[in-house]
Amino acid sequence: MSTRDITRTILPGALGLIATGLIITAQAQSDPQGLYSARMILDADVHLASDPDTRVGEVDDILLGDDMAVHALVVRSGASLGLGGQEVVITNALYRLDTLPDEDGTTSHRVMVEASEEEFASLPRYDRDWQQQARERSRAAWERSQEGADSAWQRTREGAERVGDRAERAWERTREGAERAGDAISEALDNITN
Incomplete structure (x- = not known):
């Protein structure tokens, strides 16, 4: 090969x-x-x-x-x-x-x-202090990148309750937003870890 x-x-x-x-x-x-x-x-x-x-x-x-x-x-x-x-x-x-x-x-x-x-x-x-700091920074990164949007976990649940094209469009919007926010969350965790 x-x-x-x-x-x-x-x-x-x-x-x-x-x-x-x-x-x-x-x-x-x-x-x-x-x-x-x-x-x-x-x-x-x-x-x-x-x-x-x-x-x-x-x-x-x-x-x-x-x-x-x-x-x-x-x-x-x-x-x-x-x-x-x-x-x-x-x-x-x-x-x-x-x-x-x-x-x-x-x-x-x-x-x-x-x-x-x-x-x-x-x-x-990995202790309570690290967890609290990581949650705060990750949430702030999510909110900055999503302008206050719900998390992908919440959107998926809501999308599953809908049927047909509406659910597919909701999932696609969630996926696209989650990809953008994922980068911001990873960066925030890297900053507090390093």
């Missing part, structure tokens, strides 16, 4: 994954999944990209924004870095999700963090 064929095969899948906030590396799997189960990602092992053989924790939670996209992972640290099981927040800009087919035909995931040991140890702790 030529490089051009590989690019044509992987590029459409990669663009879809960016929209959901998860980036899959081409060498980690042969075909993009297209749809990912949160249950399969929860408890996934977390490794530093600079030391892929050392497990530094596991995914404890997945944080979603009003745009229905993944914006960060909560990782329960392991003993290898001396963090004593503390939960840290890793925004999308700092990790990639490797999808690995298992021998029995199922799929497993591994999170690779683009950070040194020191950078990982200095990531913000």
Whole structure:
């Protein structure tokens, strides 16, 4: 298979994954999944990209924004870095999700963090203060980008109650607005995390 064929095969899948906030590396799997189960990602092992053989924790939670996209992972640290099981927040800009087919035909995931040991140890702790600050900044970012619009979660519920073309148009407007707001939410979380 030529490089051009590989690019044509992987590029459409990669663009879809960016929209959901998860980036899959081409060498980690042969075909993009297209749809990912949160249950399969929860408890996934977390490794530093600079030391892929050392497990530094596991995914404890997945944080979603009003745009229905993944914006960060909560990782329960392991003993290898001396963090004593503390939960840290890793925004999308700092990790990639490797999808690995298992021998029995199922799929497993591994999170690779683009950070040194020191950078990982200095990531913000997932605690009440961080949650409150992130909610406030994310909501403010959403309101600035949506001019006070409802969240995608609310719009989807309302759209589901309608039928036919009206529901489809409501969903399309929500999706377009959510994409714009998603960028603003990610930027706000990156700013408080970094």
